[in-house]
Structure formats: structure tokens, C-alpha cells
Amino acid sequence: MTTSKSGTLLIALGRSVKPGTPLGPLEGTPLSGFSPSSDTGRIHAVADCSRLGKASTVHPVRFVLTSDSLAKLCSNGRCRWEVPEDSHWPAFLDALDALSRLRFDEEEEAEPTLEESEIAAAVHALSLGEYPQDGEDADAWRCHGEARRCRDELLSRWREAQDRLAAAAASLDACPWLRPWAGAQVDVCAAAAEKLRRTATRFYVPKALADAAAADGLPVPVLPLDGSFGIFGDQASSVMSAVRRAWCASARTDARPLSVAALSAEEALDEALGRRRNGVDEAKQSLQRLTDTWAAEARLAAAEQTAGRPWCLIGVQVPPRSWPRRDGSTYQALTSWQLAVIAVYQVTADWHRAVVALWVPQGIGDQLLSAAASMRTVDLLGDAEDWASPASTLLVAWEPDRYDARVR
Numbered sequence: 001m002t003t004s005k006s007g008t009l010l011i012a013l014g015r016s017v018k019p020g021t022p023l024g025p026l027e028g029t030p031l032s033g034f035s036p037s038s039d040t041g042r043i044h045a046v047a048d049c050s051r052l053g054k055a056s057t058v059h060p061v062r063f064v065l066t067s068d069s070l071a072k073l074c075s076n077g078r079c080r081w082e083v084p085e086d087s088h089w090p091a092f093l094d095a096l097d098a099l100s101r102l103r104f105d106e107e108e109e110a111e112p113t114l115e116e117s118e119i120a121a122a123v124h125a126l127s128l129g130e131y132p133q134d135g136e137d138a139d140a141w142r143c144h145g146e147a148r149r150c151r152d153e154l155l156s157r158w159r160e161a162q163d164r165l166a167a168a169a170a171s172l173d174a175c176p177w178l179r180p181w182a183g184a185q186v187d188v189c190a191a192a193a194e195k196l197r198r199t200a201t202r203f204y205v206p207k208a209l210a211d212a213a214a215a216d217g218l219p220v221p222v223l224p225l226d227g228s229f230g231i232f233g234d235q236a237s238s239v240m241s242a243v244r245r246a247w248c249a250s251a252r253t254d255a256r257p258l259s260v261a262a263l264s265a266e267e268a269l270d271e272a273l274g275r276r277r278n279g280v281d282e283a284k285q286s287l288q289r290l291t292d293t294w295a296a297e298a299r300l301a302a303a304e305q306t307a308g309r310p311w312c313l314i315g316v317q318v319p320p321r322s323w324p325r326r327d328g329s330t331y332q333a334l335t336s337w338q339l340a341v342i343a344v345y346q347v348t349a350d351w352h353r354a355v356v357a358l359w360v361p362q363g364i365g366d367q368l369l370s371a372a373a374s375m376r377t378v379d380l381l382g383d384a385e386d387w388a389s390p391a392s393t394l395l396v397a398w399e400p401d402r403y404d405a406r407v408r
Contacts, residue, residue, distance in 0.1 A: 009089055010080035013065075014042075014073035016093060021070070024177030025088055029065040031081050033073075034058050043072045045079035088175070095171035095178055101164045102185040114150055122147035123202045130260050151203045158200050159339065161193035162354075163321035169354035170320070173401075179352065190351035200343045207302075208257045209344065212337055213367040214301035215251035215258070218294060220244075228286035231279035232272065239272045247291060251298065252367075255340035258298060262291035305363030312365030313391055314358045316342065317376040317400040334375060341368065348392045355400060357391040376400050 017023075033043045036055040044051065047058055051074055063069050073079070083089050125147035132140035168186060172179050221244055229236040243265045250264035269287050273280055319333040334342075345358040357380060360368065368377050380394040381387055 007085050008082050009085045010082055011089065011093065012075075012077050012080050013045075013070070014075040014079055015077055017070060017096065019071040020067065020181075021096070022177050022181050023065060023067065023070070024092075024175065026092060027064075027066055029083060030062070031065055031069075031083075032060065032062045033079075033081070035061045042074040043069065044074045044076070045081050049074060049076055049079055051076055091171070091174040095168075095175040098164075098167040098171040099178070099182050099185055102168055102182075102189040114154065118150055119154070119199065119202070122150035126151065126203060127205075130256055154196065154203075155200055155339065158193060158196035158343070159321055159334075161189060161196055162318055165189055165193060165351040166318050166320045166354040169352060172352065183352070186352050190349070193351070194349070197343050197346065200340075204255055204340045204344050205257065206344055209255065209337065209341055210302040210306060210361050210363055211258055211295070211298045212251050212254065213363045214305055215248055215261070215294070215298040216367070218248075218297050218301060221290065221294070224286045224290065228279070228282040231276060231283060235272075239269070242272060243268045243287065243290075244294075247294060253335040253337050255336040258291075258295040262288070262295070265291050302361075302363050305366070306361035309362045312360050312362060312368075313347075313380040313394065314360055314365050314368045315378040315380045315395055315398045315400075316356050316358060316368065318342070318354045318356060319375055338368075338375060348395055350392075350395055353400075355395055355398065357395045359391070 033045050034047045034049070034052065035041060035043050035058065036052065037057040037059055041055070042051065043061060043063065044058075047060075052058055073081075121143075125143050130144070130148075132144050134140055165186065168182070168189075172182060221240065229240060232239045246268035247261045247265040250261035251258055254260060265287060266284070269283065273283065322332055341358065341360065341364060342356060345360045345364070346356050347359045349356040358368070365379070368375075369379060378398055378400070380391070380398065386394055
């Protein structure tokens, strides 16, 4: 698609729009072109199209775009028709591009490329910890490294399938007449994504996700009474704040146990220590005690938030994989924790609209409803009569783009 003069686009319709594609409001668009004198050949946008080379004579034709005339259009890339830029054409072409990304080899995409034995070994290794306990065991480090790569590859492929489906759903919102025609494509990709999701759940511990959800609401810590942060002088409070922020950021965005958040806190402490030598061991030992305390507080808070309380049914509109920043760069729309929660707690999904329903503990539900703007969420049981309806029914009734007081 290229822009010609102001207000118009030049589109290689015979190549960009396959025969049989529903045209919706674009059907009946007036066009002009060239055809062999026999009137039985293709219609070309330009008289000097190379595929008209053997025609004895060529004459101009005027026609309107229909499913029949679409099938006659030349597929040469040089044959570009002029259409209005301010019509449905841009959204229509974007939708076709998004839907084309759903087409893949079913066997290749529906099954993980990794062998089941590799996945099982990776799940087992990571169940023992993100890193081996013995820092000198080279074989253990290699095993854990391979396990992390296995997990990350699987999660990347699942997120890629989600991204395809989310992009297709957005395009179908703009061109709803394509929904019936595109349904089979969406269903195939959704089935592939579901297989990847089920495999991904094996890498997550639900209780660790609940613990992470509680980490953000813990009380502000105070400086250790043992004076171990005294080496920082009047900067001790700011160092403590930086260490705590690093721990919280890792805990609430990561899908791994809180012991991994302690590593982020250690990195923040190392940065603050700089070239200091005296008192370093005492400060690190104190930090270890602090992160152990914070983790214990988070686990207790997670239990208090959820134990004996009803679970929540949360609707989530899954966004595209990345969002643009003002400076032209992009950022990941979902954190690892959010992805893990979607994987573990999903009970139903409608990938034609890129929405899923999650049955989650109270603490996780509260965290989802306070999520950043990149992920729209709703309490599907917010109305008094909703409790009796199946999750799939409530998800169908939810319109994410419509204002709702329950939507965050």
C-alpha cells in the first residue's frame, strides 16, 4: 500500500486481497483498469502491465469491486488501483495483514518444538530453585541454564501466539464483517495458544504468584537496629529505600519465587556499596535477614488476603505484546507475573475478542484490578446477579471498550 496524491492510496488489490475475502462496505467501490479485447482475461491497473504483453489489443474498462471482479484482478505488484484514503481501506488492509499472521503450519505451531523429556527435566530443575544451591557444581549450573532457556522459549512462543490473536481481535473490531470469514483461522491459532498455555503452567507455582501479589502492600521497612547499614552514614535511609524498591519491583513483576527478588535487592546493595570494604559483610548479612523477613511477611499477607475469602472471577483484555513509547521505543505490555497469572488461572477465553476469564484468589484479584493501563480488567462478578452465570457467559457479555465502573 502506497500513498499517491493527497487523500488516495494505491493498492495492489489482486495481490493484497484474496478472492473470496468479504468486502463489506468496500464492495461497490468504483474502479477503472485495462483488459484484453477478448474480455475473458484479467483486469489490469496499468496498460503496460507485463502480463498484457501477449494481448493483441487492450481497452480501458470501468467496473465496481465485487467478489466476482476481485477474482479477475491482476496479481502483478505493478497493478495498483487508486482508492480513497479516508475510507475503510486502511483498516481493512491492516486487518488482512493481522489475519495473515494467523496462518501457519498447524503441526509446527500446535506442538512444542521441545521434547517432552526436555520440558519435564526443565520443570524439575526449576522446581528446586532458579539457580543451583551448589555454586561450584558446573553440571548443575549447566542443567539450570538449559532449563531456563527451555522455559523462556516456551513462554516466548506462547506470548507470540497471544500477540497474533490480540492483533487479529483488534483488527476485527475495526472490520466486523470479516469475523465469520476469519473465524476458522482464529480458532486454529487459539487452539495452538491453548496447548502452549497448558504446558507453560507447569513452570509456575500458584502460591508463589499469590505471595508476589501481596509484596506490594507490605509496610515500609525501618533501618536494621544492628547498625549494619551505618556504613552508609546519612545515606542509610535512601539506601534502604533503594534496596526495598528493587526487591518489590522484582517481586511484583516476576513470576518466580521471592528468593529471586532477594537477588535484585543484593544488586541494589552492591551498587550502593561501591568500593567500600569495611562493614560490607555485615551489610550483606543484614540484607539477607531483611529479605527473608520481607518474604515471610509477604507469605503471611497472601494467606490473610485469601484464606477463607471467596475467589474472584476477573476478566482481562489481553493487549498486544508491546506498546510504543513517545520516544519511538517499545515496552512489554505484560509483566512476567501477569503472564503467569493468565496461564495458571485461565478458565475460559474468547480469542475472537482477545479476552480471558481468570478464577483467582482474592489477593491476586485485587492486584489485577489495580493493574496498569496496558491491561484492562474487570470484576466479572461485580453485579448482584452475576454469581449464578457461567464464566463463559459473563465473558461474552463484557464489552471492554464500553465504560464500566467495574473496569480498571
